[in-house]
Amino acid sequence: MVDFSRFPLRPNAFSERPLNIVKPEDKAAFALLMELVLLETGSRAAREAWQKAQLANVLGHAQKRSRFWAARIGPGKASAVKLRKLPEQTRAEVLAQVKGEGPLLTRADGVATKAHFTSGSSGQPVTFHVSEANAIYNEIRSFAQYLMEDRDLRANWVRLKPAPPMPAPGYKITRADNFAGRLGGLFAAGKATFIDFSTRDLGEVMRLVKSCQPGYLIVPPRYIEMFIEQAGLDYLKSLPLKLLIGIAEGVPEELRKTCESIGVTFVSTYSCEEVGVVGAQCRTQPDCFHVATSNVIVEESDDKVEVDGKALGRLLVTHLHGYATPFIRYDVGDLGTIQESCPCGHDGPVVTNLFGRLLSSVKRRDGTRASLYVRGQEMQRVHPLREFRIRQTALDLIEMDVVSDEPTPEGALKLADYVRAVAGEEFRVEARFVDAIDWGPSPKRLAFRCEV
Template sequence: MYASTSSCKTVHDLMTMPDALRSLSPRSSVTDIDWPPVLTRDAASLFALLTELDRTPSLNDDEFAAAQGRQLQALARHASQQSGYFLERLKRSGLNADDLCHPDSLRALPVMTRQEVQANGATLACAQVPESHGPVHETGTSGSLGQPVIVKRTGITQLFWNAFTVREHRWQQRDLSARFAAIRADLPSEGARVDDWGAPLNLLYRTGPAFALASNRPIDDQIAWLDSIEPRYLLTYPTNLSELLDRWETRGHGLDGLAQIRTIGETVTDALRERVHAVLGVPIADTYSSQEFGTIAIQAASDELYHVMAENYIVEVLDDAGEPCAEGQTGRVIVTDLHNYAMPLVRYETGDYAQPGAPGRGPRGLPTLRRIMGRKRNMIVIDGTRRWPSLNAHRYREVAPIEQYQIVQTTPETIEVRLVCAPLTRAQEHELGDIILEALEHPFRLTFAYYAQRIPLGRTGKFEEFMSLVA
């Protein structure tokens, strides 16, 4: 018996329905093959890796550490044969490649700084890379205080980056059929619409449309653009988000239909999370990443911890003496990439500061970070020591309608206060200065600079509310 036309239509309707179950099933790579999906090439590799990553919670602690150790040793053996500078690091430490056989064994190898990578990049890079690791490419970081770093990466490192990107979408349980908007640097200033959320997600899933706008557009233009497209998810920088919140608060309502905000590139404070919840009633999902490594840690919908992507990285948080930090203690972030066979970044000091989570593995079978604090340049220098500054920023509008601010330590004893507002009177400058100095707890000499619209962004398109130029 053949199915009737009406019954065939019903089946087709069910197949194309954008329900939650279907959005989590991979799309077929082969034209006109819908079920079961047939995955090829990049999609097949990505799905296979995601399937393996799903096994992480089933490993016990010994199995997990042993797996990391095996991959660390394999990397060390390759790097000792192909990277002159890595071999030199081993010899200086009295080690050979096989000594790096467990995550704890890394402690015997001194930390590698950004300056070392800059000075020794040519000999740190591997002379040969296995062909199976895919093409080698270079990526550059802007670097703090003008210290760019060039890093070589491979197709395999990109595969892991892609897998962790998809994992983050899964863990956040997003509705992939919804509208997604991004406001960040290097996007079209006039705005753009594309049919899906882009790579790597579109390799595996059908999604709704995505919209893009440059973050240097005036905030009022951004508000109007967001109102016109009504996205369910918005990705942007924390400082840009703060300005959007100012406008939404002023007009008395936020963005209709918004379910979540994704933040990138800058530090997310507890105050910003609370403000977003108060104004918009939605959560923030943050990602910790870098150009050198890709996605290092992600958050899940179930908690606010940063879960380290430890299948690809060994992440240490160390104090000034080089010892592991206790839970909640702020320290330097040191990262080892287990799969970069083009340039061995082993115990590389990122320049970031963070607080580790509880010892061991967290609720998703991975080590955790409690908080990403920022970079060294976001710490103030007082009497030769660095500390995280308090700015009392919530009180600035008690003095004047300040639209934007930036506090910059230009010398050990001088602070420049950059403001977007009408120039303050001498009395207002003194009043604002008292608020700032009370928070900083040091008698800095203050200077004031005024901007008509927005304070210029940094070289990477990011904005920092506090920055120290003191080495």
């Protein structure tokens, strides 16, 4: 239950007009906020009925506007289509549909669209179209999470994101007075700061973050590890942190526990560029992500992949607001399992055993896969380094590029031995020092990538 007495409102939040409570310019955003909270916390039966209707709407729209989808869905009524009977959708099919047909919304629909794209961390960047309604939903749904979790809205909000190379000083800062966005006319929320950076000066990045006094820091987890490596836990203690929110990659359990030891909770978000939010990590069950049922339906494929001894399915996502570019049973490239409810009592589907992409797992000769996570802190103890990238380029070969101020043959051998000990003795590991790592245009700099 959302108790608004716990959240700061602006002194002039309410309307002074007769027969009005919320100002007309704020009503639409506030109505959507309440609809999302009602939907995701209310009756399961009502929610599933809504999802069924929205699925029929999306299917009917795609069937009518797209030759690709008309052939895929068939000539029958969209409301009679069983989702699990439809084929899975691949990245290549998205690219072909978008290239051949463009956005499935036109000016006559009265909804603006624009081209969008993924980071390309999967190796196959995807270009697609999003509508203005998608942007509004994503913004309001993100803010709704803070209300549903009863968070302190007065705290400052900071997003730290690595970016492709940019001119000196190597970073760009964008600020807003209120992280409530479209709801800023109602809620007296903290300031929002977006920091995009390409500089290698980690000390400067840490200074920028501290200058913002973040209560909520949205950041790739490996940068928190790097902060701890450079300045210890004292740096995190010096920030007024209420919550760390990991993006672009999972939060390692050891790092989560380290942060909890100083009273800082570190949670993950599960989202993708194509559809937005997919799930929010449970506050009491870290392995469970409550599916954002106001946005998506998530399925687990029938075929399984064994990772670390667990049989995981590929996660298939259907976007309930995908009218510009439909994503229906879309293979996002992640692995996991689906449960009907959460042990915490949440009465809705959850994703568990979320592993991430196949590209993030090492492939063995027998076809099974295993996680490969190498901590930068441990690597530093083996040999001083500033940056590294690891790739599996053959079934028996792992290659490693390292940027270091002390490149030595002995150091390369030590690093190779360390990675071999983590990955397994069946692999050959070759480590080499380089002046710079060619990460490509993607802002997601994956520390490990399987190319087999």
